[in-house]
Amino acid sequence: THVVTEACIRCKYTDCVDVCPVDCFREGPNFLVIDPDECIDCAVCIPECPVNAILPEEDVPADQLAFIKINADLTPKWPSITKRKAPLPDAEQWKDVKDKLQFLQR
Ligand code: F3S
Numbered sequence: 001t002h003v004v005t006e007a008c009i010r011c012k013y014t015d016c017v018d019v020c021p022v023d024c025f026r027e028g029p030n031f032l033v034i035d036p037d038e039c040i041d042c043a044v045c046i047p048e049c050p051v052n053a054i055l056p057e058e059d060v061p062a063d064q065l066a067f068i069k070i071n072a073d074l075t076p077k078w079p080s081i082t083k084r085k086a087p088l089p090d091a092e093q094w095k096d097v098k099d100k101l102q103f104l105q106r
Helices: 015-019 066-074
Strands: 002-004 025-027 032-034 054-056
Touching: 002 032, 002 066, 032 066
Parallel strands: none
Antiparallel strands: 002 054, 025 032
């Protein structure tokens, strides 16, 4: 599967959802996740993300490993998103900020 990591938090650009052929993105208040049971590892979403938040599971760096479980855990709680929408209003201010896990709204 592919995994949405920390860079998405408080940005949520949503360019990724427009290209997903299996509609596997789920939307929370300030983050998206990928349904690990639906993702077919096509990788087309990776270059769409302006903050490079999406990675194949095997390439998730050590400091982002918690996001594998976060994507799986939040998938059943959040609704599907299949069409791009405006990013969060202050996305530009947050796009280069590190340690955003504390801001994740579940
Ligand atoms: Fe998030 Fe990047 Fe998609 S910021 S919503 S993973 S385009």
